[in-house]
Every structure is written in C-alpha cells, then in structure tokens.
Amino acid sequence: MTEQARAGDEGACAGDEEARAGDAAACEGDAEASAVASFAELSRRTNAALAILDASPAAGEPDVAIAADVGRQIALALADLAELLRRRADASPIGAEHLADLAFRGAEIQRDAHRVLAGGRPDEIARHTDDHRHNVGRSQVVVVGGRLDVVLPDGTGAVVDLGVDDADSTSPGWTSWSGDHPAFDIDRALGPYDHLETQTALDTLGRVMTRHLRR
Incomplete structure (x- = not known):
C-alpha cells in the first residue's frame, strides 16, 4: 500500500463522529489485517536475515549461534502473533496451544540470554x-x-x-x-x-x- 493510500485510509477512519461510529468495525478490521500482514512480513524478514547469518563465516561461533537461536524464536513468535490476530479477525477459536507457543518462545529467548550471560565472570x-x-x-x-x-x-x-x-x-x-x-x-x-x-x-x-x- 502506498503512503498516499495509507493516508487516505487513515483520514477515512479519523473523520467526524458520525462517520467514525458507522465505520468503526471496518476501520478496526483494516487495522487488524494490516497488523497481521506486518507481523507476517517481519517474520519473513527475520528468517531472511537468519539465512544470511547462517551462511556467514562466523556462524559457528558460540555467541553468533545463540543470537541465531534467539532470532529463530523471534521469527516464530512474530508468525504466532500474526496467526493469533488472523484467528481473531476471522472469529476462529484461539486454542491454548497457540498461547502456549508464545510463552515457549519467550522462555527459549530467556534461556538463550542466560547462556550468553553465563559466559561472564562469576x-x-x-x-x-x-x-x-x-x-x-x-x-x-x-x-x-x-x-x-x-x-x-x-x-x-x-x-x-x-x-x-x-x-x-x-x-x-x-x-x-x-x-x-x-x-x-x-x-x-x-x-x-x-x-x-x-x-x-x-x-x-x-x-x-x-x-x-x-x-
């Protein structure tokens, strides 16, 4: 979507009180669809960056490997967020497993951070x-x-x-x-x-x- 188109959409969603009341649902749906697309794109870009990192000469170094592990969890978390928002927009059920996946990603990132910190002086x-x-x-x-x-x-x-x-x-x-x-x-x-x-x-x-x- 171009900058001009985005500005037009924002203007339509920020109009007078009567227009906002009538278009609230549509504007909310547009915002959620935009967020889904954005999270999915961020996940794709993170995976592309990880592919570059994996191909670098430093890929085997411990700190780089941990950074790559963190990146993979972030990419998966972004994809999970996109899926959660998509299900909400489609009125599809959000199972406990979807929320558990997000919690797991966060825990994995924390463990990777601890592995980096553990390399410091006791x-x-x-x-x-x-x-x-x-x-x-x-x-x-x-x-x-x-x-x-x-x-x-x-x-x-x-x-x-x-x-x-x-x-x-x-x-x-x-x-x-x-x-x-x-x-x-x-x-x-x-x-x-x-x-x-x-x-x-x-x-x-x-x-x-x-x-x-x-x-």
Missing part, C-alpha cells in the same frame, strides 16, 4: 543477581531459597535445599544447594547457567507470592 554474575534481588525486594517478595521435595525419573523422592551464599563466603550472592541423596552430585557447585536459571525460578515464585499478599 563474581559479576553473582553481583548482578544480588543487585536484582535487592531492587525487586522494594516492591515484591524475594525468595532466597527453600527446601524442595523432588521426584526423580525413577519415581523415588529426594530433598534438596537451595539458598544464597552470604557476604562472608567465597562466592557471595551465588546459589548454593545441599542434600544427601546419592543421585545428586552435591559436592559440585552450581555453574553460572544453573545459577541464573535457579534465580529466575525463585524470582517467578516471588512474583506469585506477591500477588497473594494481604493488602
């Missing part, structure tokens, strides 16, 4: 997550650890304690864990990626508990 990572806990603690519950009852793949149960190393430890702010089940290598400290993933899970629990505080 003390800087610990300081970053410690600062985050203090900042969010001004407005929400902060879960610093707890005792977890877990079920192993073989069906047996175990108990694992999670916590955060204090300021006097050799790794202040780092996620600590303990337990006595032989299935876990408790003597091996959690790595940077494990630390980030665990703190994100605890942060999610804190948000849930905050929503249920007595006001």
Whole structure:
C-alpha cells in the first residue's frame, strides 16, 4: 500500500463522529489485517536475515549461534502473533496451544540470554543477581531459597535445599544447594547457567507470592 493510500485510509477512519461510529468495525478490521500482514512480513524478514547469518563465516561461533537461536524464536513468535490476530479477525477459536507457543518462545529467548550471560565472570554474575534481588525486594517478595521435595525419573523422592551464599563466603550472592541423596552430585557447585536459571525460578515464585499478599 502506498503512503498516499495509507493516508487516505487513515483520514477515512479519523473523520467526524458520525462517520467514525458507522465505520468503526471496518476501520478496526483494516487495522487488524494490516497488523497481521506486518507481523507476517517481519517474520519473513527475520528468517531472511537468519539465512544470511547462517551462511556467514562466523556462524559457528558460540555467541553468533545463540543470537541465531534467539532470532529463530523471534521469527516464530512474530508468525504466532500474526496467526493469533488472523484467528481473531476471522472469529476462529484461539486454542491454548497457540498461547502456549508464545510463552515457549519467550522462555527459549530467556534461556538463550542466560547462556550468553553465563559466559561472564562469576563474581559479576553473582553481583548482578544480588543487585536484582535487592531492587525487586522494594516492591515484591524475594525468595532466597527453600527446601524442595523432588521426584526423580525413577519415581523415588529426594530433598534438596537451595539458598544464597552470604557476604562472608567465597562466592557471595551465588546459589548454593545441599542434600544427601546419592543421585545428586552435591559436592559440585552450581555453574553460572544453573545459577541464573535457579534465580529466575525463585524470582517467578516471588512474583506469585506477591500477588497473594494481604493488602
């Protein structure tokens, strides 16, 4: 659509009150159709950019590979958004699986970001997550650890304690864990990626508990 045509359409949808009342449904439909086309085009362009990236000499480098993974999830998320809006415009049912797909894309992007962050210095990572806990603690519950009852793949149960190393430890702010089940290598400290993933899970629990505080 040309710039002049778009301007004409916008003018028609922004006319006097009576015209707006009569054309509201049509204008809304045009806007949704435009959004569907835009999201679909953005998904296509992202995939085209990924094809160029995959063909580059740097494609095998870890950071580039993670960036490509993020790009693929973004392209899929844009396609999901286009499909959701198309179904709404067509009055088609939007199943839980469509919304679950979007949630999955977001979670995958977060995990890829954690893989990049995990390449940093452990003390800087610990300081970053410690600062985050203090900042969010001004407005929400902060879960610093707890005792977890877990079920192993073989069906047996175990108990694992999670916590955060204090300021006097050799790794202040780092996620600590303990337990006595032989299935876990408790003597091996959690790595940077494990630390980030665990703190994100605890942060999610804190948000849930905050929503249920007595006001």
